[in-house]
Amino acid sequence: MTATAPRTMKAAVLRADGPGLEILEVPRPVPRAGEALVKVIACGVCHTDLHVMRGEVRFPRPAVMGHEISGTLVAFGDDTPPAMGLAIGDTVIGAFIMPCGDCPACSRGRDDLCAEFFGQNRLNGTLYDGESRLSMPDGSFLAMYSMGGLAEYAVVPITALTRLPDDLDPVTSAVLGCAAFTAYGAVHRAGDVRPGEAVAIVAVGGVGSGVVQMARAAGADPIIAIDVADDKLEAAMALGATHTVNSRETDAATAVREITGGLGHGLGVDVAFEALGHPATFRQAIGLLADGGRMVAIGIAAGDAAAEVEITPLVRRGYTITGSFGARTREDLPAVVDIAEAGGFDTARLVTRRYTLDNADAAYQALARGEITGRAVVVMD
Numbered sequence: 001m002t003a004t005a006p007r008t009m010k011a012a013v014l015r016a017d018g019p020g021l022e023i024l025e026v027p028r029p030v031p032r033a034g035e036a037l038v039k040v041i042a043c044g045v046c047h048t049d050l051h052v053m054r055g056e057v058r059f060p061r062p063a064v065m066g067h068e069i070s071g072t073l074v075a076f077g078d079d080t081p082p083a084m085g086l087a088i089g090d091t092v093i094g095a096f097i098m099p100c101g102d103c104p105a106c107s108r109g110r111d112d113l114c115a116e117f118f119g120q121n122r123l124n125g126t127l128y129d130g131e132s133r134l135s136m137p138d139g140s141f142l143a144m145y146s147m148g149g150l151a152e153y154a155v156v157p158i159t160a161l162t163r164l165p166d167d168l169d170p171v172t173s174a175v176l177g178c179a180a181f182t183a184y185g186a187v188h189r190a191g192d193v194r195p196g197e198a199v200a201i202v203a204v205g206g207v208g209s210g211v212v213q214m215a216r217a218a219g220a221d222p223i224i225a226i227d228v229a230d231d232k233l234e235a236a237m238a239l240g241a242t243h244t245v246n247s248r249e250t251d252a253a254t255a256v257r258e259i260t261g262g263l264g265h266g267l268g269v270d271v272a273f274e275a276l277g278h279p280a281t282f283r284q285a286i287g288l289l290a291d292g293g294r295m296v297a298i299g300i301a302a303g304d305a306a307a308e309v310e311i312t313p314l315v316r317r318g319y320t321i322t323g324s325f326g327a328r329t330r331e332d333l334p335a336v337v338d339i340a341e342a343g344g345f346d347t348a349r350l351v352t353r354r355y356t357l358d359n360a361d362a363a364y365q366a367l368a369r370g371e372i373t374g375r376a377v378v379v380m381d
Contacts, residue, residue, distance in 0.1 A: 005037065005074055011134070011151035012360040012378075013142065016061040019053045021150070021361040026142065029133035029155040031077035034101075036158050038071035038092060042174040043149035045355070045363045045376040046206060048300050052145060053364060056302035060125040062142055064134055066149030066378070067096035068178035070170045073161070074153070083158045091164045095177045095333045096146045097326045098160035100128050111159075111329040112185060121146065127157070150360050152380055162333045165341050171354070172347035173340065175206070175375045178326075180336050180345050182298060183210030185327030186273055187218050188335075190296045195219030197270040198260050202226045202252070202285045204236040206375040207298055208275035209350055215273075216240030217344035224259060224269065226252050226284075235373045239349060253287045266290050275299050282307035286319065294320045350374045 009028045012021040031037045043066040051057040052065060073090045076083065086092065099106045100116035116128045125143025126132045133155040134142040147154040164173055187193045199220045201211045204227045215223050216239070224243045225236035233244040245255040257267045268290030274282050277299025286295050286309060309321065327333070339345050353376035355363040360378050367376065 009152035033079040035077040037075040040071040042171045044068035044175045060143040064148035067146030069149035070174040172351040179210040183214040186324040187214040190324035193218045200224040203276035277301040279307035
């Protein structure tokens with residue numbers, strides 16, 4: 001452990017009795033074998049955190065939220081083997097899916113299905129020995145959502161880290177660990193988007209805006225952004241969408257068929273992405289598909305929300321419906337960074353608001369009110 005790391009740190013703690021975040025001075029976490037201590041530079045503000053804060057997704061409390069970070073690598077835990085390509089002092093980003101590397105899913109390369117991540121971290125708020133690296137000021141349990149990035153320091157398994165090149169902005173690049181990472185998994189893994197395919201993105205908030213960029217980088221054309229907010233649609237055009245549809249004013253399915261038919265693509269898109277997690281938009285996305293089309297569900301729903309799917313069109317039209325929670329961290333996180341470094345994912349344009357750690361609660365309040373276009377970040381310094 002480095003001698004320069006303080007004994008305590010500030011963290012935005014999700015209280016046990018409500019949806020708000022409280023800034024507390026808590027013990028600075030200590031990494032163990034296979035883990036690194038990261039001095040956080042910035043942490044993205046994601047709608048999935050908001051689901052937990054509202055009680056729509058079960059998670060232990062008190063807790064530190066925040067699951068996409070950039071930071072400086074400060075120390076490795078004792079007995080940690082040399083990390084490929086990582087050294088003390090490196091600027092790194094951390095993906096929200098932190099694979100254990102050893103479970104059956106990880107062993108076959110499916111980091112996105114890591115049993116330990118879902119069973120320990122996302123259910124119990126711990127790492128894979130069953131213990132959190134965080135604690136309250138009195139030493140009691142403090143859960144960590146992924147790495148618990150809304151804090152000055154975070155402990156992250158080295159499997160979830162990759163080095164950030166010097167020419168990428170370390171503040172806005174925090175969103176590579178979820179917004180871009182999730183979009184990469186949806187576009188390249190679940191959606192298998194090919195150059196020239198027509199795609200539509202339903203709900204172009206933080207993740208949906210990321211899908212716009214990844215689809216553009218994959219060579220999709222046309223790229224149709226669908227939302228109810230004109231400011232989000234305008235932002236999506238700036239990020240690479242070729243067409244927009246305000247579904248509050250226009251029937252989205254009709255508009256999409258007019259766009260694709262006019263371009264000679266047939267009636268509908270090859271791939272539709274749903275990035276909100278609402279039954280109505282889930283059904284809407286399916287209704288945009290051309291024959292043989294794929295619908296990729298990305299958005300996390302509140303509670304046990306469900307959407308009905310008409311069986312006969314699904315069968316007769318050969319639709320495919322698949323879920324995509326993220327990407328395969330060890331393989332795909334470096335690929336996400338490569339795309340950003342090549343100019344295919346513009347984090348500076350995606351990030352539209354910055355908050356201090358002291359104002360982290362205000363960031364999530366603004367997100368809940370629908371005021372954030374693209375992505376906001378909490379900056380530690």
